[in-house]
Amino acid sequence: MRLRMELFVEDMGVSVEFYRDVLGFAVERRAEDYASLRRGLVVLGLGPVAKLPAEGDGQGFSRQRLSAGKGAGVEIVLELDGLDELRALHERCQERAVVSTSLELRSWGLYDFRLADPDGYYLRITHGDAAAAQP
Template sequence: MELFVEDMDVSVKFYRELLGFEVQRRAAGYASLRRGLVVLGLGPVAKLPAQGEGRGFTRQRLSVDKGAGVEIVLELDGLDELQALYEHCRERAVISEPLELRSWGLYDFRLADPDGYYLRITHGNAAARIG
């Protein structure tokens, strides 16, 4: 998955320092980050064409609302890891929805990245419960 972002430095810092991704590769127009099995690419909006026809990405199209209608789900290995990341994020970012048990049996919390991409952070074990 690649996200087009306004400020590469701000986005790399968000994913690295807040969510624990490691930078695998960094160049002027691209960054590749990894957390576990998840690989995330970041590219600058500025490298896109200003406008165009069809369904391709353009700066004009992304100026309306980046990520509208998309929820990016990061699934962690377990509930302890989820709780720790939630506490880390809660002290450093605006949480859209707090950590809670959902009707489908998993805990999650939600937040947006600096460009407004909506993130749901959850865990992979439906049997787990918070103490």
């Protein structure tokens, strides 16, 4: 099983730039109304909110549903291979985005930092090697 996440965004250009230029994703496919980006095993699809129906029947996404807050109740966790890669990305994010929590060692033994993408999707960036966090 793999995970592919689809995010509905207000401005395709701004979102593609953020994921490509700030977080280091590669654009695999780009059209006016869709973009597919990849970094390692993570695949993100971006589509415009404007393409969604105005109102929904509760079975899917609509512009009305997303107006309440994109990604409410969801934390998107992106895991890097090591602490050095995490530190480098944290530095780049501090220069080019608004980081909501700084890079810190958490009680569960991993470092992470948090930020929101241009649409307010909440991202936690961490690493997968707990042994690297030990002194």
